Amino acid sequence: MQISFQAFGTYNQIMAEVDCLPLLEECRSLCEAIEAKFSAFQPTSAIAEISAQAGIRPVAIDEETFFMLKRAQDFSNLSKGAFDITIRPATALWGIGKKGDFVPDAGDLEQLHELVNYKGLVLDQKNGTAMLQLAGQQIDLGGIAKGYAADRARDHLIQNGCSSALINFGGNIATIREKQNGESWQIGVQNPLAKRGEFIGTVSLTDQTMVTSGVNERFFIRDGKRYHHILDPRTCRPADSSLLSVTVVGNRSIDMDALSTALFVLGPDEGAKLAKQTGCHALFILTNREIFATDGFTKMLKRKV
Template sequence: MGTIVQLKVYGKNSEKVAELALKRISDIESKMSVNIKSSEITKLNAKAGVSGEKLSVDTYSVIEKAVKYSKLTDGSLDATIEPIVKLWGIGTDKARIPSKSEIEEKLKLVDYKDIILDSKNSTVQLRRKGQAIDLGAIAKGYTADEIKKVLIDNKVNSALINLGGNVFAVGSKPDGTSWNIGIQNPLDTRGQYLGTISVTDKSMVTSGNYERYFIVDGKRYHHIFDPKTGYPSEAGLISTTIVSDNSIDGDALSTSTYILGLSKGIKLIESIKGVEAIFVTSDKKVYVTAGLKDSFNLTNKEFTYEER
């Protein structure tokens, strides 16, 4: 998944259950990774504009959910972003700034409305040749939810799942208290926090411009692309954290609200029941939705807490 996976599992069979969870991660990755030649996504992309690909329940349901969030966010989340992702190569040794004409050419292929879903036969087809799906903005969330299922099915009621920015606090801590999770300071090295949040049985997903990027002439080019421009999103946010019951929702919303920006992002989150958010702007201001005001603690004095 291109990240460090960390599992803390408590209970009698914790080691055995952790191994089952890791197997489930490998299973999902083998189906959904664009970097694995035998994956279902790779096979689906190879047939773009020609025919559909029959998919497993896992992959079909994640693509279906991605399309749902594309509609909800007016295309801010778009699983057909892969041609743009590949063009920039951020996170690989081929990272570069493409020309405007290259971006415009690839941007023509980005349109979630060209994903044809056939639920009856579990097939997905891309309408045009050259189109490609990348589930990077949603698959980790699905994986965290599936790991939680493995843990619960095996009677684990206290665990912490961390898939590089996708955190799921399963139940409470073994002593019955809430988990305290650090919110990454997007302007500092990994592990340096701007605040903490106290949660029980919740998913927390953070998207930021610090995860994968390269710098040219002092400008940072990060991996969260705006599907409307083909460039890294510059809507004034440098970090978005979504707190929700399901990680797949948090994953999709952390990316899309980052692209939407502060006012549209807050409006979207406030319209969805049971979902809360923490937004950090480029001028070091922190905005927290109403449901998190009692559980969020800003600890870094460089940042200012803003009331909504």
């Protein structure tokens, strides 16, 4: 039994091996509510209001919004800015996937460096507020919203007695226990240079989540150079980290969502250090086609022959 729906700018699917269609529909509604609440494109969302009041005043937020912003801030600190939800001015300027082969002027990118700075987000838990310190700063939770939604859907299913399910939100995978036949869920690791559905191998997941960040989803080529959508907040340009993709496996999808982006921006050496620090398993596919993985991921991966 399964449902499919559009949200977070992508195709989403939940498949359960038990009869629980009403629960699946509740998960769909839950995801739609999360998208509406945390989208940077919804003018009535708290996120949009925080951006609109940047440099002016703090904005009152609820506990859920505080949690999202604090979790994002935690990963910004852990990655030393390789993951940064204040990246929105840069993603808007580039408009990858919307502006053809447009490449911003170096001067315009230089002006963004002051705005793209996670340290400019001030969270006040006592007063329940959030504020961006500089006018022009903007927040985009697109780097963790799908992961958060996958976690919420997974938790909702478990709390209501669903004993076996697979959640796939645009490549953010979350699993509930095993398949009903007792086998682990077999999840393919996308080949970043091939069409969707072509894998370099598979991993077995049970009560785990897997997220991939790569150059194959949104990009354009200009003068022989590939410009992809994963921007380095430190340069406001597409990350130049010698990587085609990063796949991470862990326990919470919101964390893996942030980490897959951070590890991609950091590159294989610094990325592997952060993976070890946070306890996730990671696989890096380099631009020279080499594959590098942490010990944990190496043990999980079954390579395609």
